[in-house]
Amino acid sequence: MTHPPLTILLASPRGFCAGVDRAIQIVETALDRYGPPIYVRHEIVHNRHVVEGLERKGAVFVAELDEVPEGGRVIFSAHGVPKTVPAEAERRQLFYVDATCPLVSKVHNEALHQFQAGNQVILIGHDGHPEVVGTMGQLPAGAITLVENEDDADALDVADPGRLALVTQTTLSVDDTANIVAALRRRFPDIVTPRAEDICYATTNRQDAVKAIAARCDAIAVIGAPNSSNSNRLVEVALRAGCPDAFLVERVNAMNWDRLAGDTVLGISAGASAPEQLVAEFIDACRERFSVTIEEIPVRQEDVSFNLPRMLVA
Numbered sequence: 001m002t003h004p005p006l007t008i009l010l011a012s013p014r015g016f017c018a019g020v021d022r023a024i025q026i027v028e029t030a031l032d033r034y035g036p037p038i039y040v041r042h043e044i045v046h047n048r049h050v051v052e053g054l055e056r057k058g059a060v061f062v063a064e065l066d067e068v069p070e071g072g073r074v075i076f077s078a079h080g081v082p083k084t085v086p087a088e089a090e091r092r093q094l095f096y097v098d099a100t101c102p103l104v105s106k107v108h109n110e111a112l113h114q115f116q117a118g119n120q121v122i123l124i125g126h127d128g129h130p131e132v133v134g135t136m137g138q139l140p141a142g143a144i145t146l147v148e149n150e151d152d153a154d155a156l157d158v159a160d161p162g163r164l165a166l167v168t169q170t171t172l173s174v175d176d177t178a179n180i181v182a183a184l185r186r187r188f189p190d191i192v193t194p195r196a197e198d199i200c201y202a203t204t205n206r207q208d209a210v211k212a213i214a215a216r217c218d219a220i221a222v223i224g225a226p227n228s229s230n231s232n233r234l235v236e237v238a239l240r241a242g243c244p245d246a247f248l249v250e251r252v253n254a255m256n257w258d259r260l261a262g263d264t265v266l267g268i269s270a271g272a273s274a275p276e277q278l279v280a281e282f283i284d285a286c287r288e289r290f291s292v293t294i295e296e297i298p299v300r301q302e303d304v305s306f307n308l309p310r311m312l313v314a
């Protein structure tokens with residue numbers, strides 16, 4: 001039986017970013033160095049495949065520190081944690097390693113700096129996302145005001161319009177965020193905005209790579225988890241950039257292949273917490289159903305890497 005032809009446009013860059021890579025290496029290095037169990041507070045990154053792989057090596061994922069026994073070793077996830085979490089670990093004299101991405105820590109430092117300068121801090125982000133919980137938890141309760149969309153920006157009530165500063169979640173839609181920032185600037189022209197965008201290089205590059213292929217594709221599959229912010233944003237970006245269909249695929253066995261009926265060009269990308277192995281599995285599954293031709297479409301080279309915490313390499 002001959003398979004129908006399918007051209008796959010591979011968005012590049014895609015998949016793992018430097019912060020995710022570092023967080024996984026932190027858990028693996030701690031497992032090598034101290035042996036299991038190594039406790040990890042929350043999913044180290046938003047990907048079940050990664051989490052299950054680390055569980056097999058001896059990582060134990062917990063929701064809160066009270067699940068870590070006395071004397072346990074614990075790692076905090078790449079998304080960042082409120083200040084109460086390391087404080088609690090110290091109170092209990094737990095050994096802990098903070099795997100917060102350095103680009104998230106940069107936002108934490110900026111929020112603290114602006115608060116200490118006397119500004120009301122506005123955070124653009126998604127309510128309840130672990131990164132937002134962590135960033136809001138850098139300052140006393142009520143010191144950060146969350147803005148999720150342009151309606152929030154229009155309705156924002158502030159104490160002093162001349163003393164406002166802005167930070168953002170790192171994994172937002174670049175375009176949506178620009179619109180929210182513009183809405184805030186219209187109302188509060190003196191608002192202090194970050195010198196460089198808080199949205200990280202990996203989020204920006206993956207969105208640009210999807211935009212570059214969107215208009216050529218009948219559909220775009222984004223390999224990523226439903227709770228991964230940057231993966232969800234890639235689906236939105238694909239649709240807005242002119243692709244008629246775009247969807248998340250967590251694992252290849254969850255794929256509804258009927259969705260590709262009649263399609264001849266499929267784009268593939270992957271969120272920053274999705275390993276390339278999942279992309280390869282998806283392409284292999286496409287080859288079983290289609291006569292596949294692959295074109296990689298690079299928009300940028302990435303050479304970012306972050307060092308491991310000194311305590312793990314000394």
Ligand code: SF4
Pocket residue numbers: 017018019020078101102103104170171200201202203230272
């Ligand atoms: S998506 Fe960006 S901020 Fe988040 S872990 Fe990766 S590099 Fe860091």
